[in-house]
Amino acid sequence: MKPxxxxxxxPRDLAEALAVLAGVGERGKVLAGGQSLIPLLNMxxxxxxxxxxxxxxxxxDTLSVASDGVTVGALARHSRVERSTQAAAVQPLLRKALRLVAHPVIRNRGTIVGSLVHADPAAEMPAALTLLGGSVRLARDGGEVRDVPAADFFTGPLESALRPGELAVSAFFxxxxxxxxxxxxxLARRHGDFALAGVAAAVTLDESGATTSAKxxxxxxxxxxxxxxxxGAEPDEVAHAVRGAIEPDADxxxxxxYRSHLAGVLATRAIDEANGEARRALDHTGR
Incomplete structure (x- = not known):
């Protein structure tokens, strides 16, 4: 099939790109990695x-790592961020999520910001950004820039808060x-396929080892x-809470x-693993 x-x-620089996007508005699409867009065009x-x-x-094409988090530019490829030891040290969930994204050949071209803008509800990066309370930076011609929290950025299946004329320039984890x-x-039918269901988890403990946050x-x-x-939820309560909050479709x-049952099982496993990692961090620091 052909597009x-x-x-x-x-465009050769950001100013030119924003000017072009301002001119074409909703009639335009941005090409970065193209791993999602090109198939959509061909079909x-x-x-x-x-x-x-x-x-x-x-x-x-930037990757900035600081003590407060990781900022990923719009052209930073999945593979670059996945391989970054500095990014993994500051935010380990990034590498864990990226290793589940498609296949290496896709990760060599695909971009994290592109995945966020594509807003597929079965994709890993939107879940990681939302769980961590991250944000996406959007720019438009004229110098206007706005940072949209992940909780507000994803508005529906393949829909985001990106407006016509705007370009997503970075994401902050x-x-x-x-x-x-x-x-x-x-869990996917084959490694690299979109998951039938998936769960990311984050757990934080206080100095005594009590759980202060589990999401x-x-x-x-x-x-x-x-x-x-x-x-504060027990393992069976975690599974029950997840199954009561989701609305999976059949296909x-x-x-x-099955998807509902699977999500509950995966949530229990993810929380247990995240809790174990947090306790090892507590034991390592001694506080």
Missing amino acids: PPFDYHA RLAVPEHLVDINRLAEL PALPPRSGTAFHE VACIGVGSTPVVLDVT IHASAR
Whole structure:
């Protein structure tokens, strides 16, 4: 299959890209990694009149690691962030999530910010960003910049808060407090396929070892990532809470009932693993 006809734009810097996007508005689509967009074009599920290729924008090919979190530029590939020991040290959930994204050949081209903007409810990166309370930075021509919290960014299946004329230039994944642990569990028919269901978890302990925060984010079981606070819940209570909060659909791969059961099982496992990692951090620091 071939994509529909479109006008191709290859801006050489961010200012030019924002000017082009301002001109084409809702008639345009941005090309970064293209691992989601190109198949949509070929199947004619997306029919933009203009394609804006941002791959020449070197200022967006960035990865910044600080004590408070990791900032990923719009052209930072999955594989680059996955391999970064500095990023993994500050925010381990990034690497854990990225290792579940498709296959290495896809991760070599696909971008984290592109995955966030694509907003697939079965994808790992939207869940990781939402669980961590991160944000996406959006820019438009004229110098306007806004940071949208993940809780507000994902508005529906393949829908985000990105407005016509805007470009997602970066995403921020906050660091967790000391004595924290994370995990990401999912089940797919084949490794690299979209998960039938998946759960990311983050747990934080106080100096005495008591749990101060325990949260999960579920993928593949709702129109957006489903985040739940399960602080203080026992393992069976975690599974029950997750199953009561999600609304999975049935398809040729799994029934809604199976996805619901699976999400509960994965949530219990993810919380248990995240809690174990947090306790090892507590033992290591001694406080």
